[in-house]
Amino acid sequence: MGDSDRPAVPGPTTPPPWPAIEVAPLPWRAGRALDIVGLAVIAVAGLALRVVQRSPLWLDEALSSNIAALPLGDIPAALERDGHPPLYYVLLRGWQEVFGQGDVAVRLLSGVIGLALLPLVFVAAGRIGGRRAAWAAALLVALNPYVLRYATEARMYELVLVLSVAGWLVADRALRRPDLPRLALLALLTGALLWTHYWGLWLTAASGVGILVRAYLGHRRGDRERVRSSLRVAGALVVGGVSFLPWVPTLLEQAAHTGTPWAEPSIPTEVAATSLIDLGGGAAGESILLAVALAILVALGLVAAPGSGTRVELDLRTRPEVRRLGLVIVGTLAVAAAASFVAGAAYATRYFSVVAALVLVLAGVGLARIGSAVAFRIVLVAVLVLGVTSGVRTAVSRPRTQARQAAEAIEAAGPTTGPDGPLVLVCPDQLGPALSRELPDATDIATYPRFEAPELVDWVDYAERLAGASPVDFAAEAVRRAGDRDIWLVWSGTYTTHEGTCETVANELQVARPAGTPVVLADPDAYEQDNAYHYPR
Numbered sequence: 001m002g003d004s005d006r007p008a009v010p011g012p013t014t015p016p017p018w019p020a021i022e023v024a025p026l027p028w029r030a031g032r033a034l035d036i037v038g039l040a041v042i043a044v045a046g047l048a049l050r051v052v053q054r055s056p057l058w059l060d061e062a063l064s065s066n067i068a069a070l071p072l073g074d075i076p077a078a079l080e081r082d083g084h085p086p087l088y089y090v091l092l093r094g095w096q097e098v099f100g101q102g103d104v105a106v107r108l109l110s111g112v113i114g115l116a117l118l119p120l121v122f123v124a125a126g127r128i129g130g131r132r133a134a135w136a137a138a139l140l141v142a143l144n145p146y147v148l149r150y151a152t153e154a155r156m157y158e159l160v161l162v163l164s165v166a167g168w169l170v171a172d173r174a175l176r177r178p179d180l181p182r183l184a185l186l187a188l189l190t191g192a193l194l195w196t197h198y199w200g201l202w203l204t205a206a207s208g209v210g211i212l213v214r215a216y217l218g219h220r221r222g223d224r225e226r227v228r229s230s231l232r233v234a235g236a237l238v239v240g241g242v243s244f245l246p247w248v249p250t251l252l253e254q255a256a257h258t259g260t261p262w263a264e265p266s267i268p269t270e271v272a273a274t275s276l277i278d279l280g281g282g283a284a285g286e287s288i289l290l291a292v293a294l295a296i297l298v299a300l301g302l303v304a305a306p307g308s309g310t311r312v313e314l315d316l317r318t319r320p321e322v323r324r325l326g327l328v329i330v331g332t333l334a335v336a337a338a339a340s341f342v343a344g345a346a347y348a349t350r351y352f353s354v355v356a357a358l359v360l361v362l363a364g365v366g367l368a369r370i371g372s373a374v375a376f377r378i379v380l381v382a383v384l385v386l387g388v389t390s391g392v393r394t395a396v397s398r399p400r401t402q403a404r405q406a407a408e409a410i411e412a413a414g415p416t417t418g419p420d421g422p423l424v425l426v427c428p429d430q431l432g433p434a435l436s437r438e439l440p441d442a443t444d445i446a447t448y449p450r451f452e453a454p455e456l457v458d459w460v461d462y463a464e465r466l467a468g469a470s471p472v473d474f475a476a477e478a479v480r481r482a483g484d485r486d487i488w489l490v491w492s493g494t495y496t497t498h499e500g501t502c503e504t505v506a507n508e509l510q511v512a513r514p515a516g517t518p519v520v521l522a523d524p525d526a527y528e529q530d531n532a533y534h535y536p537r
Contacts (some may be wrong), residue, residue, distance in 0.1 A: 043115045053152040057103055058400040058528045061154040062433035065106045066455045068092035080250050081256040081458050088156035103235045110158040114151035120165040121361050128321050129365040137364025143384050145281030145391035157353040158197050162192040165357045178232035190240025199354040206331035208237050210457035213312045258459040266347040267338040279348035281390030290386040294363050301366030302326050329355045399526035406532045407438035409519045417442040422486035425478055427502035428495050429457055449474055471501050475508030487535040509535050
């Protein structure tokens, strides 16, 4: 996860064997105090942005909260049917015990975790490009729509962002001075990343390969210190990996039976393009402009020398001080894309979180390569304005689900519980976790295709179970179960796993109860779009 090619410094008075670079040193007294105060101000402002999202929890967030609410011993079994490692859920369980399961409370864990990202990227960029790069990277991260999205979402991706940068920083130091505390911390961070998200495997693998290459080159040059530090750091990564072994049987079971039935595998070019677009916030105009700007800044970070005035000197071989970081990012994405494509696993841009913060570190370094102070400030302000605009539009203000509007429509029609309460059908079952949070606990809710409880989704052999189900039979059974009660159908036709299925259920219910009518829901631009049909008795 760290600098996989920079040789260890032989001693405090020995000049480093890599090319010297001109970077502004980070001050340790007055300047450092100002840095701390400035980071605190950014953190407070960033935290404010992280608590203004008022949309109900969508599918993945509701699943996180529901799984974390289970007894601690039941979480592994639930995750075996869901497809993730357990660390984030265990942390969320402890958090919910203290702060409750309200939407703001559940999301706030990610926001608090994300605050640690600011000083981490500040230090990471500062090591490479000096104080200007440090501040540029911290500001880019604080107002980046991708980071902001996952800092306002009850999922593990903000923790992945933090662990990846922390691991990089510790590995970078350990390669220079591989003492036991640094190696132990690196092993701990590696294990934590693996227990948080499976894409940590690809970052660990890419970093390990890079470090072994570094050891090999050191051996060829007769640099014993380089070989020693590389092997010790590689050993720390192995120890972190060994800590993950108890979960491997569950991982294999998940890989064999849960998978990603909601999308097709992506080729590497699609992974790169969609990740960059999402780093800018998505498909909105300002988001595309931000993605282009970040791509240019990353390129400058890789190939531009520290400059002065309005001139920027390029070195197409890439700059040695950022080369290793760039190789780890590219290597991680290459290994992940190849493995996912071979295994037939789908790619979602949230997985990009394993390297996204490191990419923003490179962007901050690239911004600092602009020598002119005036030009630097103009570009920085322009990028930050794009980031704020895109972040507010896509991460803060945009609703994530219409579950609350559907629940309000159901409640407005009459009692939701008791003998007169309706039968609420959910198709696909992926709408169930969010909807069930918005309705009273005693509401009779059943999901397609097996009339199961709505709080969790069973992903085991998901596609096979759907292939064997009949929407016609489901509708007939729903009418029988409802008896003389009203029926509500909350459904969506946008899920690839249920193309045409939920529409068939709606049509069959309409035949059985011709008085059925659709209800218009607010927030039609929500990420998770629902339809609500009411079939009175």
